[in-house]
Every structure is written in C-alpha cells, then in structure tokens.
Amino acid sequence: MWFSFLTCQRATPSLSSDSPVSSSSATTVSSPPPTKAKSQTFPSPSSPPHKTTPSSQTSSPTSSSTKIISLPFPDNISGIPPGVETTDKLPSMSLFVPFTRATKSLQPLFEETLKNLPHVSFIVADGFLWWTLDSAAKLGIPSLAFYGMNNYASALFSSVYVHQLFTKPEIIKSETEPVTVPDFPWISVKKCEFSPIFTHPDRSGPEFELFIDQIVSTGKSRGVIVNSVYELESAFVDFRLCDSDGPKPWCIGPLCLVNPDKPESDKPSWIHWLDRKQEEKCPVLYLAFGTQTEISKEQLKEIALGLEDSKVNFLWVTRVDVEELTGELGFEKRVKDHGVIVRDWVDQWEILSHESVKGFLSHCGWNSVQESICTGVPLLAWPMMAEQPLNAKLVVEELKVGVRIETVDGSVEGLVTREELSRKVKELMDGDTGKTVKEYAEMAKEALAQGTGSSWKNLNSLLEELCVSRETNDVNKLSSDN
Numbered sequence: 001m002w003f004s005f006l007t008c009q010r011a012t013p014s015l016s017s018d019s020p021v022s023s024s025s026a027t028t029v030s031s032p033p034p035t036k037a038k039s040q041t042f043p044s045p046s047s048p049p050h051k052t053t054p055s056s057q058t059s060s061p062t063s064s065s066t067k068i069i070s071l072p073f074p075d076n077i078s079g080i081p082p083g084v085e086t087t088d089k090l091p092s093m094s095l096f097v098p099f100t101r102a103t104k105s106l107q108p109l110f111e112e113t114l115k116n117l118p119h120v121s122f123i124v125a126d127g128f129l130w131w132t133l134d135s136a137a138k139l140g141i142p143s144l145a146f147y148g149m150n151n152y153a154s155a156l157f158s159s160v161y162v163h164q165l166f167t168k169p170e171i172i173k174s175e176t177e178p179v180t181v182p183d184f185p186w187i188s189v190k191k192c193e194f195s196p197i198f199t200h201p202d203r204s205g206p207e208f209e210l211f212i213d214q215i216v217s218t219g220k221s222r223g224v225i226v227n228s229v230y231e232l233e234s235a236f237v238d239f240r241l242c243d244s245d246g247p248k249p250w251c252i253g254p255l256c257l258v259n260p261d262k263p264e265s266d267k268p269s270w271i272h273w274l275d276r277k278q279e280e281k282c283p284v285l286y287l288a289f290g291t292q293t294e295i296s297k298e299q300l301k302e303i304a305l306g307l308e309d310s311k312v313n314f315l316w317v318t319r320v321d322v323e324e325l326t327g328e329l330g331f332e333k334r335v336k337d338h339g340v341i342v343r344d345w346v347d348q349w350e351i352l353s354h355e356s357v358k359g360f361l362s363h364c365g366w367n368s369v370q371e372s373i374c375t376g377v378p379l380l381a382w383p384m385m386a387e388q389p390l391n392a393k394l395v396v397e398e399l400k401v402g403v404r405i406e407t408v409d410g411s412v413e414g415l416v417t418r419e420e421l422s423r424k425v426k427e428l429m430d431g432d433t434g435k436t437v438k439e440y441a442e443m444a445k446e447a448l449a450q451g452t453g454s455s456w457k458n459l460n461s462l463l464e465e466l467c468v469s470r471e472t473n474d475v476n477k478l479s480s481d482n
C-alpha cells in the first residue's frame with residue numbers, strides 16, 4: 001500500500017483533462033502566522049478532509065504527460081491499526097492528528113524523489129502535509145497548497161479567528177446563539193459550528209499545534225488552489241484577494257467537471273434501479289454522507305424510519321448494516337418498493353447525473369456539494385463535522401439551492417428526528433430549489449469554457465506565473481552565469 005503524490009513538471013499553460021491536482025487526495029488553505037491580526041485562511045481543524053490515495057481508487061496514469069510516483073506509507077504508527085493508510089479507514093477520527101503527524105516520516109524520501117526529477121516547476125501539496133512546503137522551500141521550488149475547502153468557509157473561519165468572535169473577553173457562552181460575522185454583516189454563525197480551535201480560549205494541545213504548523217507552512221506558499229468557481233462565491237474570493245499578506249486563492253474548479261468519471265459499460269444494479277424509477281416517473285432522493293462521517297445507531301434508526309414514513313423513493317449509500325445496527329430487521333423488505341440501500345463504493349457522479357435523481361441528502365462535504373450543484377440536484381443539507389456547517393449555510397442561505405435539516409437542540413451533533421427528516425425530505429422533493437441549482441450548474445460549466453471561463457483563465461494565469469516566469473528566470477540565470 002502506498003502514499004502517492006503528483007508533481008507538475010514543465011506544465012504548459014493550458015487546461016487539460018490531466019489536472020495537476022486530484023480532488024480526492026488534496027484539501028484547504030492558509031496564510032501567515034496567527035499572531036498578526038489580519039485576514040487569514042484556515043484549514044478546517046478537528047476533522048479535516050485529508051486522505052491518502054487508496055490503491056482501489058487510484059486510476060492508472062493514462063497519458064504520457066502524467067506520471068504517478070508512490071511512496072511507501074509509514075508502518076508502526078503508534079495507535080493506528082496496521083494497514084490503515086487513509087482517514088476513511090481510521091477506526092475513529094480522533095486518530096486524525098497522530099495519523100497526519102506520521103506522514104512526516106515520508107519527508108526524506110519525498111525530497112530525494114524531488115531531487116531526482118528533471119525539472120519541477122512547482123509543487124501542489126495537500127495543506128495538511130505541512131512538511132511538503134518546507135521541502136519545497138529547502139529545494140527552492142515554488143509550492144501551492146490545496147485543502148479542498150471553499151472560499152466561503154475559509155473567509156468565515158478567517159473573520160471569526162481574526163476578530164476573536166468566540167474567544168475575546170466578553171465570550172459568547174451559548175453554543176447556539178446566532179452571532180454576526182464582522183466582515184460579512186449579513187451572515188450570522190453559531191459557536192457550535194466551529195471547532196474548539198476557534199472557540200476555546202486555551203490555544204494549546206496536539207490538534208492546535210498541527211493547525212498552527214499548517215497555517216504557518218501554507219502562509220509561506222505561493223498561493224492556494226481552490227476547487228471552486230469564482231462566480232459561485234465572488235464576495236468571499238474577493239475578501240481573500242484583498243488580503244495582500246495571505247496566499248492568493250486560485251479558483252480553478254469545479255474539478256468534478258474537468259474529468260468526470262465515465263460510467264462503466266456494465267451498469268451496477270443501483271443504476272438499473274434508477275432506470276426503473278425513471279421509467280415509472282418517480283423522482284428519487286439520493287442519500288450519502290461522504291467518507292468520514294460517523295453516525296450513531298440511534299441516528300441511523302431515525303433516518304431509516306423517517307425515510308420509511310416519508311414514502312419518497314430513495315437510494316441510500318452507506319457502509320454499515322442498517323438493519324443490524326438499528327435492530328430494525330425487515331426494514332429493507334418493508335421499503336423495497338420505494339427504497340434501496342447500497343453498501344458498495346459507488347460512482348456518486350453517475351448517480352447524481354441520473355435523470356431520476358431529484359434531491360440529495362448530504363453531509364455537505366464540499367466535493368458532494370459541488371457535484372450536486374454541477375448536476376443540478378438540490379440539496380437537503382445535514383452538516384456533521386469540520387467545515388460542513390458553513391458549507392450548509394452557503395447552500396441554503398447564500399446560493400439558495402437547498403433546504404436545511406434541523407437537529408432537536410440546534411447543535412451540529414444533535415439528533416435529527418424521523419419526523420423532521422420525513423418533513424424536510426418531502427419539502428425538498430416537492431420544492432422549487434431545482435430551478436436555481438440548474439442556473440448554477442450552467443454557471444459552473446461556463447467557468448471551464450476554453451479561453452473565456454473564469455476557471456480556465458485562472459489556471460492559465462497560474463501556470464503563466466509559476467511555470468513560464470520560472471523558466472524565463474532560469475534562462476536568464478543561465479545566460480548571466482555564462
């Protein structure tokens with residue numbers, strides 16, 4: 001099993017399907033050290049979206065312009081079960097910090113490998129692999145960080161942190177009281193929507209130290225690649241661009257449109273099921289909660305019974321055995337006419353693109369949100385951790401492409417009852433958010449239009465800035481040396 005990275009060598013300034021970053025293996029943003037009171041961009045701590053590339057999901061390089069070099073993942077990490085090389089395989093996300101710290105043992109081999117490459121124009125590194133930015137600096141290679149988070153969440157984290165919204169002396173004690181964000185007066189946030197790193201006055205401990213290492217290291221980078229579209233969140237991109245001290249955000253997304261997965265020739269059974277629902281003219285709700293979410297037995301039962309009560313047609317992707325965990329033996333049989341549970345790894349893009357899928361109950365991981373927007377499917381937003389509460393606000397309050405599900409106590413971790421789930425599922429499926437989301441889907445496509453789209457232009461100027469100017473410098477240096 002391996003840990004993989006991609007390097008960009010002598011890239012030419014054009015947008016090709018061989019994107020220099022992989023949306024599944026990279027993640028967020030940063031800027032200068034947190035001691036200075038200015039705008040900053042942040043990784044989403046506590047449960048960040050870092051994962052190495054599981055071999056089962058790594059496609060072979062198909063083009064002569066792309067080469068993948070794999071480095072062996074470290075063995076014997078204290079507290080991590082042997083063989084676990086991705087965060088989705090961790091028994092608990094509480095092991096995230098030792099897992100991430102362990103990646104540093106790859107540094108010598110990473111640097112050795114870089115030295116043996118013919119010419120590296122720049123490095124794109126997962127921001128959670130903070131040490132790769134140190135390696136880049138040591139070898140004099142420009143580097144960009146990538147975290148996977150959008151500009152909206154980064155800007156809000158920054159504003160909350162810089163203005164000490166939850167940590168200044170007149171501390172807001174309530175977890176659920178709405179508080180106005182200073183730089184964005186039309187937005188209010190709740191303490192429970194943020195990790196303790198942003199809300200706890202005591203700034204120490206392993207998680208905080210990792211967070212600082214990432215911020216400091218990304219602050220030294222040449223910029224941050226953002227898998228998003230400028231037009232989708234322009235106010236928040238502009239906010240970050242105005243911070244001349246912070247790393248520049250480069251919106252080059254949505255990457256799910258650059259290289260969408262191709263449906264296999266042999267359709268899996270769930271696609272046949274969706275085909276049947278389309279023939280029957282039955283709209284389907286798709287449910288999936290990403291790769292890292294842990295859902296309690298009690299909550300699973302409420303989801304199952306809420307779906308059953310709602311009578312909506314649903315396709316639920318989950319790795320767990322719902323009947324066994326909830327004790328609801330016979331659930332799948334009871335709902336078989338309108339619902340199906342899938343326990344395999346699915347091609348989510350293919351499902352969302354299916355004509356019959358008219359709603360997505362999602363944890364609001366940024367990849368899922370973008371895929372839903374790009375396929376014109378409205379969301380039922382149920383954030384569970386990390387920056388997902390902010391993504392849900394973007395979906396419901398800013399873009400208005402979805403409906404928010406509420407927990408019993410208004411907290412992020414709180415229980416969602418079967419009644420709430422059933423009500424909101426019906427509201428989504430009967431509602432009119434579909435029209436708005438289709439407009440955004442068009443906008444996202446236009447952003448990638450060759451020559452004219454904003455993401456196309458951003459990628460070109462990024463390559464121009466990092467490759468062409470570097471190569472020109474190299475040539476000048478060579479001639480002055482002679």
Ligand SMILES: O=c1ccn([C@@H]2O[C@H](COP(=O)(O)OP(=O)(O)O[C@H]3O[C@H](CO)[C@@H](O)[C@H](O)[C@H]3O)[C@@H](O)[C@H]2O)c(=O)[nH]1
Pocket residue numbers: 026027047048049050147148149289290291292293317344345346347348349364365366367368369371385386387388
């Ligand atoms: O069976 C599956 C399960 C997942 N996916 C794909 O896996 C990705 C999941 O990504 P995302 O929706 O972002 O969920 P997480 O992996 O849980 O997201 C982590 O990473 C995101 C950013 O990278 C953050 O926004 C989230 O908070 C964090 O939990 C998506 O592209 C899905 O299409 C599949 O294709 N098939």
